[in-house]
Amino acid sequence: MNPIPSPCYVIEESLLRRNLALIKSVSERADVDIILAFKAFALWKLFPVFREYGFASTASSVNEAQLAVEKMGSPAHTYSPAYTEENFPVFMSCSSHITFNSLSQFNRFYPQVVASGRKVSCGLRINPEYSEVATDLYNPCAPGSRMGVTACRLGNTLPEGLDGFHFHTLCESTSYDLEKTLEVIEARFGRFLKRLKWLNMGGGHLMTRKDYNTEHLISLLKSFKVKYPNLKIILEPGSAFAWQTGYLLTTVVDVVENGGIRTAIVDASFSCHMPDCLEMPYKPVIRGAVDPDSEDVDSGGLPENRYRIGGNSCLSGDFMGDWIFEQPLKPGDRIIFEDMIHYTTVKTTMFNGIPHPSIAVMHENGDLEICRTFTYEDYKKRMD
Numbered sequence: 016m017n018p019i020p021s022p023c024y025v026i027e028e029s030l031l032r033r034n035l036a037l038i039k040s041v042s043e044r045a046d047v048d049i050i051l052a053f054k055a056f057a058l059w060k061l062f063p064v065f066r067e068y069g070f071a072s073t074a075s076s077v078n079e080a081q082l083a084v085e086k087m088g089s090p091a092h093t094y095s096p097a098y099t100e101e102n103f104p105v106f107m108s109c110s111s112h113i114t115f116n117s118l119s120q121f122n123r124f125y126p127q128v129v130a131s132g133r134k135v136s137c138g139l140r141i142n143p144e145y146s147e148v149a150t151d152l153y154n155p156c157a158p159g160s161r162m163g164v165t166a167c168r169l170g171n172t173l174p175e176g177l178d179g180f181h182f183h184t185l186c187e188s189t190s191y192d193l194e195k196t197l198e199v200i201e202a203r204f205g206r207f208l209k210r211l212k213w214l215n216m217g218g219g220h221l222m223t224r225k226d227y228n229t230e231h232l233i234s235l236l237k238s239f240k241v242k243y244p245n246l247k248i249i250l251e252p253g254s255a256f257a258w259q260t261g262y263l264l265t266t267v268v269d270v271v272e273n274g275g276i277r278t279a280i281v282d283a284s285f286s287c288h289m290p291d292c293l294e295m296p297y298k299p300v301i302r303g304a305v306d307p308d309s310e311d312v313d314s315g316g317l318p319e320n321r322y323r324i325g326g327n328s329c330l331s332g333d334f335m336g337d338w339i340f341e342q343p344l345k346p347g348d349r350i351i352f353e354d355m356i357h358y359t360t361v362k363t364t365m366f367n368g369i370p371h372p373s374i375a376v377m378h379e380n381g382d383l384e385i386c387r388t389f390t391y392e393d394y395k396k397r398m399d
Contacts, residue, residue: 018383019264021349022283022372024360026261029379031061034223034256035068041222041229045236047248050092052218053079055253055357059086060386061376065256073251077102080109092215092251094140094181096161098124107133114138114181114215117164118174125176138179138215139164145199146184147192148219152294156184166203178212179247180204185219187254190232193220197239213247220250223258254357262302263288263355263372267348268327277322278334279344284326286333287369289355290362293332302351304338319343324350328367365394 019025042049051065051072059082066088074080074091083091093106094114103124106113113128113135115121121139128135142163146156155162163182184196193216201208208214222229236248265281272278285292292299298306307321320343323336344350363371370389377383 019375020373020385020388021264021266022281022288023264023375024261024356024372025264025375025377025383026058026061026257026356027377028061028064029377030260031064031257032379034258034260035065035070037223037229038252038255039068039070041233045233045248046240047236047250049250049252051087051256052251052253053082053091054361055218056257057082057361058374058386062086062088074110077105077109080106084109092249103127104131107131107135110135112136112138112179112213112215114140114179116140116162118168121174121177125174129176136178136212137176138181138213139173139177140181140183141166141169141200141204143182143184143196143199143203145196147188147195148184148186150186150295153186169204169207171206173207173210179214180207180211181215181217183217183219185217187221187224188219190220190222190228190235193232194235197235208243209245211246213249214243215249215251217250218252218254220252221255221258222252223255257357259354261354261356261377263352263359265350265352267344267346267350269346270322270344271325276336278325278336279322279348279350280325280327281350282327283372284328284330284333284367284369285324285335286326286328286330287364287366288326288372289352289359290364291358292335298335299355300353301338302353304340304350307337307339328369330367365397368394370394 038049051070053072053074071089072083072087072091074083074093075095080091080093090109090111092112093110096116098106098120125137128137140163142156142160142165144156144165146154148154151157185192221227222232240248265283267279268282269280270277320340321337322344323334326333373388374386375383376386
């Protein structure tokens with residue numbers, strides 16, 4: 016670990032390739048398109064690896080759409096909750112597909128697509144008002160959601176020029192959750208499915224997770240395609256591509272105690288660098304440490320080495336705990352948070368002026384490439 020700067024996101028190329036191979040296999044066997052959602056992973060220095068496996072991408076902002084063309088080498092499948100007169104021409108120039116969040120947005124901007132003469136396939140995001148996602152922050156079908164058009168608002172006709180539907184109801188979910196969702200989609204939107212050219216099933220398909228049933232997913236997708244041979248099926252997972260492909264390396268800088276609670280303060284921040292831990296919420300795995308809430312601790316004085324981990328921002332809630340370590344923690348000790356590449360890297364902020372962790376790739380041959388480090392100049396530019 017000594018050559019790795021701290022803090023640092025370390026992506027392991029061999030693990031990424033393992034995921035890409037599995038996802039490509041699912042895509043080929045089910046005869047569907049599976050594309051990378053930039054909102055979960057956008058480290059473009061590794062896009063040449065993605066291109067080796069034939070993947071395209073999905074975008075939700077003009078920056079992501081431009082990145083798709085410039086670095087992934089292909090136009091994006093684009094969805095945004097709302098387009099504007101200023102940014103829509105950029106989206107058109109960088110997209111093969113554009114999904115609209117509402118009928119009013121479609122009616123407003125589709126004439127521009129026609130007038131441009133570009134071969135952009137247009138779709139509509141639908142809201143089936145059903146989701147297995149338990150955390151409301153991540154549930155696009157929660158009551159009052161701004162995401163997508165409900166079945167009751169569509170009537171029995173579709174606007175001319177509408178080629179496809181897009182739904183997104185999953186979050187790190189199983190193929191069985193998708194199966195339940197498709198039953199609802201057919202019940203509420205089935206009258207339209209034979210009229211369309213494509214159906215985008217969104218993200219949240221965590222097919223690279225160890226317990227995910229990929230055979231069931233493939234069977235489910237094949238069966239759906241038999242019912243609707245007119246539909247090109249598209250999936251756009253984010254986490255699945257970068258799942259378990261790397262870690263966040265940090266260093267203990269101090270240990271403090273208050274009210275019998277010991278906190279090891281590290282040179283990283285949950286608020287700045289691991290926001291999903293606080294938002295979701297979920298407790299990450301720390302290499303070599305035991306989570307007392309999920310495993311039995313077998314005496315031996317180990318509870319004496321119980322610590323919260325505190326971030327180095329001024330936010331009072333920038334901490335998480337507890338973990339039990341084999342040895343007492345001290346300044347200079349390295350702490351590794353596992354599986355910290357998907358979403359975490361794209362959500363990193365410079366709140367409190369705290370710089371981003373460095374980014375490094377551990378190549379298959381064992382060479383470490385430091386892709387990026389961040390300095391005061393990077394912070395200052397954000398304020399220009």
